[in-house]
Amino acid sequence: MSTFGARLRAQLAARGPLCVGIDPHEALLRDWGLSVDATGVREFGLRVVDAAAGRVAVIKPQVSFFERFGAAGFAALEEVLAAARAAELLVIADAKRGDIGTTMDAYAAAWLTPGAPLEADALTVNPYLGVGALASTFDLALAHGKGVFVLAATSNPEGEILQSAQTVSGTVAGSIAAAVAGYDAARSVGEWSSLGLVVGATVDLGKRGLEAPSEGTLAVLAPGFGTQGADPEDLDRIFGRFAPGVIASESRSILSAGPHALADRIEARSALYRGGSHG
C-alpha cells in the first residue's frame, strides 16, 4: 500500500501544486444554471471532477455545501467522490471535523476507511480540542494510506486572536504545527509525510509563529491563492522550506469560469504555477 504522502508528492511533481476547490454555494449554482438542491450540487461536483481530471493533482470538495441538503446532499457527495476516485484525482475532503475519543474516531472512520461511502484520500480536521485528541485519527489515516490536514493558521482576520495566543511553547498555531510535526517525525522516517497543516497563503507566517517549522516534511494545504489574494509565482517565497509540499487551493478564481470554460481555466491557472520553479 502506498502512503498518501508518497502519492501526493508524486502527483504534485507530475501536475503542479494547483488544487481545485469544489464549492457549490448558492450563488455559483445559479450562475451555472443549476438548481439549488442536491441535484444541483451533484451536477456541479461531477462537472468539476470531469474538468479537473488529468489536469491537476488534487481536488477539494467543501463538505458544508453538500451537507446543506442533508442525506440527499451526502448522496450527491458520494457520487462526486466516486467519480474523482475513478478519475485518479486525489481528494481532500474539506470537512474540518474535530472532537475527542470515539466521537473523533467515527469521523475518521467516515472519511478515511477504504470502502466507506464517503471515502476520501485525506481529511481536514480542527485542533481546538488538542492535537493529542487527533492522535487516533492520525493512526487510522496512516494505517489506511490516508492523509490528515490540521488547521493551523487561517487568513481570515477573526482567526488571529486565537491562533496567535501564547502557549508555554510559542503561539497556538506554532504549537499545533510542532505537535503535528512531532507526531509525524516518529512515524514517517525518510518518507514524505502523510500529515499536513492548513495554512492560508496570505497569512503572515512570522506573526503567527510559523516562520520556523521544526520539520520540513509536512504537507501544507494552502487556501488563499487566486481571488483571495496570493499570486502563484509567490508560492516559493511565501512558503520557503514548506514549498515542495504545498497544495495551492483555488476555488472562486476557477469556478467563476462557469461550466463550459472550466477546463480551459484550470489549464490556465495551473500553468501559472508550473511556469514558476515547479515547472
Place this chain on the structure above:
Amino acid sequence: MSTFGARLRAQLAARGPLCVGIDPHEALLRDWGLSVDATGVREFGLRVVDAAAGRVAVIKPQVSFFERFGAAGFAALEEVLAAARAAELLVIADAKRGDIGTTMDAYAAAWLTPGAPLEADALTVNPYLGVGALASTFDLALAHGKGVFVLAATSNPEGEILQSAQTVSGTVAGSIAAAVAGYDAARSVGEWSSLGLVVGATVDLGKRGLEAPSEGTLAVLAPGFGTQGADPEDLDRIFGRFAPGVIASESRSILSAGPHALADRIEARSALYRGGSHG
C-alpha cells in the same frame, strides 16, 4: 416565534437539566443487539427519543456516529430528528462545525433552517477560526428562533494547552466566552440567551479563565456528568451563576442501561438533578 433561549429555560425549569446524549458507537450498538450500520443507528436513535420523550428537556445526537455511515447514516439521523421534534424534545445537534464565510453559512443553514432535512433546535460549533467568523451563524440562528453553543473549555487533558493559551484579553476559553457574551448582550436584552458555551463539567473553570464570565445569561452545555465524573448534586457549586442555564449532558451513564431499562434509567438520573436545588 419563541426564541430558543425562552424554550430552553422553560423546558429546563419544567423537566430539570438532564440532557440525554445519542451516541451510537460501535460497542453500544453491539451491546444493544443492533447492527453496526445505518439501520442500527436509526433504531438506536429512535429508541432513545422514545425513552426520553416527556422525561427530559433536551437530547443531543452526536453527529459523527451517523456520519460514519455516509448518506444512509444521515437519512437515519433525519428520521431521529423528526421523531424528536414530534416528541417535543429540544434537539442540540452535536456536530462541532466550524468554518468561515459562505462555507460556515452553509453549515448553519443545514442545521438551523426551519424545514431543512437536518433541522435541529441548536448546533454546537467550533471557534478555532474566530468567534467573529461565527457572527452570521449567530444571526441566522436568532432569525429562526434557533440556538448555537460555542466550544469553550473541554475536559479532555489534550485540550488544555490551546484553551488556556493567553490572548491579549485573558485565556483563549475566556476570550471566547467574552466574545459570545458580548455578541449576545447586544441582542438578547432582558431575555434568556439563545447562545451558549460548551464547558465540560469536570473542567477547572478558574484555570481556564472562565471563573468570572462577563454575562450570566448564556446557556451552558455541560458534558461530563455521570460516567465522566461530575456529580449531579454538584451542578450549582461547579457552575455558580451559570447554573440556571446549564444543560447537563450524560451519555454512557444512561445508554449503558440498554434498550429495555432505558426509560427507567433516564427517570433515575433525572431525579438526581431535580432532587437538588433545581427540584
